[in-house]
Amino acid sequence: MEKYAVYVPRLVKKQENFAPGHRACIGCGEALAVRMAFKALGNNVIVANATGCMEIVASQLPFSTWQLPWIHTLFENPAAVASGIEAAYKAMRRKGVELPENTKVVAIGGDGATSDIGLQAISGALERGHDFTYICFDNEAYMNTGIQRSSATPFGAVTTTSPAGKKSFGQFSWKKNMPEIAAAHNIPYVATATHGYPFDLMAKVRKAVDTPGPAYVHILSVCPTGWRSPADTINRQSRLAVQTGMFPLYEVENGVYKMSIDLPRLRPITDYLKGQGRFRHLSDDVIAQIQKRVKLEYQKLLEKAKYGSKTTKRKSRARTK
Amino acid sequence: MAKSEGEMTWKDLEIGAIVVAPGSARQYESGTWRSQRPTYDFTRCIKCGLCALYCPEGCINQNEDGYFEADLFYCKGCGVCARECWPRVIKMVEEVE
Amino acid sequence: MVTRVGIEVSIALADAVKLANPDVVAAYPITPQTHIVEHLAELVANGELDAEYIPVESEHSAMSACLGSAAAGARTFTATASQGLALMNEVVYVAAPMRLPIVMAVANRALSAPLSIWCDHSDMMSVRDTGWIQIIAENGQQCVDNIICAFRIAEDRRVLLPVMVHLDGFNLTHVIEPIIFPEQEKVDKFLPRNRFPLPLNPDKPVAMGDFAPPVIFTETKWAHEVAIRNSQKVVHEIWNEYHTAFGRQYHPVEKYHSDSAKVLIMTMGAVGETASVAIDEMRAEGMDIGQIRLRLWRPFPFKELREAAKDADILIVMDRSISYGGPGGPVASEVKSAFYSQAKKPKIVSYVISLGGRDTTVSDFKGIVKKSIEIAEKGSRNEYEIYGVRE
Numbered sequence: 154m155e156k157y158a159v160y161v162p163r164l165v166k167k168q169e170n171f172a173p174g175h176r177a178c179i180g181c182g183e184a185l186a187v188r189m190a191f192k193a194l195g196n197n198v199i200v201a202n203a204t205g206c207m208e209i210v211a212s213q214l215p216f217s218t219w220q221l222p223w224i225h226t227l228f229e230n231p232a233a234v235a236s237g238i239e240a241a242y243k244a245m246r247r248k249g250v251e252l253p254e255n256t257k258v259v260a261i262g263g264d265g266a267t268s269d270i271g272l273q274a275i276s277g278a279l280e281r282g283h284d285f286t287y288i289c290f291d292n293e294a295y296m297n298t299g300i301q302r303s304s305a306t307p308f309g310a311v312t313t314t315s316p317a318g319k320k321s322f323g324q325f326s327w328k329k330n331m332p333e334i335a336a337a338h339n340i341p342y343v344a345t346a347t348h349g350y351p352f353d354l355m356a357k358v359r360k361a362v363d364t365p366g367p368a369y370v371h372i373l374s375v376c377p378t379g380w381r382s383p384a385d386t387i388n389r390q391s392r393l394a395v396q397t398g399m400f401p402l403y404e405v406e407n408g409v410y411k412m413s414i415d416l417p418r419l420r421p422i423t424d425y426l427k428g429q430g431r432f433r434h435l436s437d438d439v440i441a442q443i444q445k446r447v448k449l450e451y452q453k454l455l456e457k458a459k460y461g462s463k464t465t466k467r468k469s470r471a472r473t474k
Numbered sequence: 475m476a477k478s479e480g481e482m483t484w485k486d487l488e489i490g491a492i493v494v495a496p497g498s499a500r501q502y503e504s505g506t507w508r509s510q511r512p513t514y515d516f517t518r519c520i521k522c523g524l525c526a527l528y529c530p531e532g533c534i535n536q537n538e539d540g541y542f543e544a545d546l547f548y549c550k551g552c553g554v555c556a557r558e559c560w561p562r563v564i565k566m567v568e569e570v571e
Numbered sequence: 572m573v574t575r576v577g578i579e580v581s582i583a584l585a586d587a588v589k590l591a592n593p594d595v596v597a598a599y600p601i602t603p604q605t606h607i608v609e610h611l612a613e614l615v616a617n618g619e620l621d622a623e624y625i626p627v628e629s630e631h632s633a634m635s636a637c638l639g640s641a642a643a644g645a646r647t648f649t650a651t652a653s654q655g656l657a658l659m660n661e662v663v664y665v666a667a668p669m670r671l672p673i674v675m676a677v678a679n680r681a682l683s684a685p686l687s688i689w690c691d692h693s694d695m696m697s698v699r700d701t702g703w704i705q706i707i708a709e710n711g712q713q714c715v716d717n718i719i720c721a722f723r724i725a726e727d728r729r730v731l732l733p734v735m736v737h738l739d740g741f742n743l744t745h746v747i748e749p750i751i752f753p754e755q756e757k758v759d760k761f762l763p764r765n766r767f768p769l770p771l772n773p774d775k776p777v778a779m780g781d782f783a784p785p786v787i788f789t790e791t792k793w794a795h796e797v798a799i800r801n802s803q804k805v806v807h808e809i810w811n812e813y814h815t816a817f818g819r820q821y822h823p824v825e826k827y828h829s830d831s832a833k834v835l836i837m838t839m840g841a842v843g844e845t846a847s848v849a850i851d852e853m854r855a856e857g858m859d860i861g862q863i864r865l866r867l868w869r870p871f872p873f874k875e876l877r878e879a880a881k882d883a884d885i886l887i888v889m890d891r892s893i894s895y896g897g898p899g900g901p902v903a904s905e906v907k908s909a910f911y912s913q914a915k916k917p918k919i920v921s922y923v924i925s926l927g928g929r930d931t932t933v934s935d936f937k938g939i940v941k942k943s944i945e946i947a948e949k950g951s952r953n954e955y956e957i958y959g960v961r962e
Binding site for chain 3: 201209212217223224230233234240252278
């Protein structure tokens with residue numbers, strides 16, 4: 154049987170640093186994404202966590218799901234707390250304090266903590282150039298408090314604070330493009346990932362943490378409870394988000410865009426929308442609007458990536474001359 | 475853990491309510507949540523481990539024969555493993571208590 | 572050989588921080604604390620202070636960065652005032668129960684609205700209940716000494732609580748005073764490395780900041796309360812040690828001609844030094860009056876206050892902030908509550924003075940004392956008095 158043996162166990166560490174016994178919903182995509190991300194990182198990491206789903210399900214006094222050094226303080230500040238930890242380690246190392254080598258600092262937060270309330274702290278930490286990684290686990294609403302809209306909620310989605318009714322069709326604004334905001338800070342590495350493509354996610358998280366300086370990873374995490382979709386389809390939803398162009402997978406390394414997956418043709422977004430109850434109410438008009446905008450945004454991204462690949466080709470040609 | 479949180483006094487708490495036992499949540503039996511459970515036909519299993527990778531709980535481990543099986547102490551019965559298993563080893567059945 | 576230097580108090584405070592050798596300084600500028608953070612930046616840039624200087628993008632992030640830094644086991648400092656303190660309010664509340672030894676200098680300044688850059692204690696009162704140890708300085712020397720003591724107090728294993736040192740904005744921060752700086756080697760001996768016992772370290776993982784359901788929340792709060800109460804004796808111990816090492820002694824309640832005086836004025840902060848001049852003049856005229864100055868605001872020194880005022884018939888408490896619609900002077904209301912249970916208590920008169928930087932002069936103090944004695948005898952329609960409002 155050795156010929157067919159063990160694909161995942163060979164590629165992925167066995168240790169669960171986000172241990173089972175946590176209180177996430179049945180089929181939680183965010184818990185899955187967190188688990189995968191930390192499998193890629195190992196033990197030499199300090200985690201600063203924002204208030205949110207992953208913090209609440211994992212840290213009920215007197216227990217903890219985390220097997221890593223972990224600190225939670227408030228909602229909007231993991232980036233600032235991570236800045237403090239990074240600076241402390243730097244100063245203490247300089248002063249000769251015994252510390253493990255190469256410890257990495259990772260700040261994690263949900264979409265609300267990242268693109269809304271925590272935007273300022275992230276912007277500050279990215280601008281100051283601390284050697285840390287910020288990972289946003291995006292389930293597209295304030296799920297922990299009961300599915301309220303955030304600026305990361307997609308256009309047309311129903312949440313409790315953007316309900317569909319006679320006078321409204323749900324979320325009225327387009328999803329805030331947080332990876333672009335991070336990239337605008339000129340940081341060395343930005344990436345998007347999702348748990349439906351686990352090896353891509355793990356490679357990107359590893360790369361982000363290994364890159365010196367600030368890095369940002371945005372991970373789409375399916376929430377079956379909030380998205381009103383069946384619990385066992387979380388990975389399917391996540392893959393459809395990518396394949397329809399709703400959530401493109403790409404990296405930005407020092408300003409150069411690179412697509413992670415080559416999609417010759419995008420699937421129609423109805424494939425993605427129909428599996429989720431939060432889009433069930435949408436009229437054909439609104440769906441057409443969304444389709445048009447998704448195609449447009451995807452095209453813009455492809456342009457950037459094309460330009461990016463041209464410049465890298467130019468660079469490599471220059472080198473070989 | 476000797477005392478439950480209902481029995482702990484203020485003196486039992488660590489300073490700043492810091493938790494010094496990493497992974498102590500492992501004692502929580504999240505398996506009581508499920509309404510369906512995974513069943514296995516291991517003759518089809520090729521030991522790829524994808525189910526273990528995709529489990530949101532992280533409770534799937536290899537048994538003595540090397541086949542991947544969910545730890546029912548934690549398994550919440552989400553069915554993601556059954557969905558991802560492409561040789562169709564896993565079938566979710568209703569949990570009968 | 573003692574050298575006394577004439578130096579601006581903000582700069583002196585920053586130099587005192589340098590003597591304490593912190594690892595991380597998080598800084599966001601706000602009047603009137605700017606000179607402190609500016610001088611610290613200079614010291615770091617010149618290599619005179621080996622610390623990571625984090626120029627954060629808001630005070631909320633300043634205190635959050637301090638949380639991270641202290642949790643990682645580093646000696647941490649920040650400074651702020653008024654609006655900054657209000658902005659970081661939720662983080663200040665988090666630091667104390669998490670037992671993180673952060674030291675913060677607060678250049679007291681009035682809280683908006685209306686905007687005022689000048690001194691009063693409304694910002695101090697906004698963090699009254701946060702559970703930090705709070706020390707008040709009245710002059711530059713006290714600032715320097717108490718900043719050094721603050722690091723020692725905060726990091727002491729029996730305490731492990733964050734410490735705030737309050738100094739009056741402008742009245743202290745921007746004045747030049749004669750200051751004796753302790754020598755670096757002596758400070759190094761007084762302030763050895765005292766690392767947080769359970770820091771964030773991959774070799775020994777801990778989880779900080781779990782949420783607490785009702786079944787256990789009260790216990791966490793009581794643990795904090797016991798810690799801050801027990802810290803008072805450690806504060807005294809450290810102040811005594813400071814006296815042995817450097818020659819200056821501090822007490823939770825400082826007395827000025829207060830023993831057996833029948834009338835006492837109580838002040839907090841730099842305004843107390845003006846009041847002292849008034850006390851001298853009134854005593855020269857034959858009045859039996861003294862002054863007590865509160866140095867330790869939290870934990871509140873109930874025993875020492877009761878002892879200091881045990882012979883007084885009238886205690887006039889000066890406040891520099893108003894608790895609107897309520898008891899008026901917050902300090903006075905605490906003093907009243909300290910004496911409520913006592914068999915013998917002085918008549919307590921609450922006076923609000925010097926809001927938003929308005930000066931209270933020596934003659935103003937004399938007027939206040941005269942009026943207070945009248946009020947103590949005849950009573951007043953008001954819960955508290957306010958001095959100098961133009962009607």
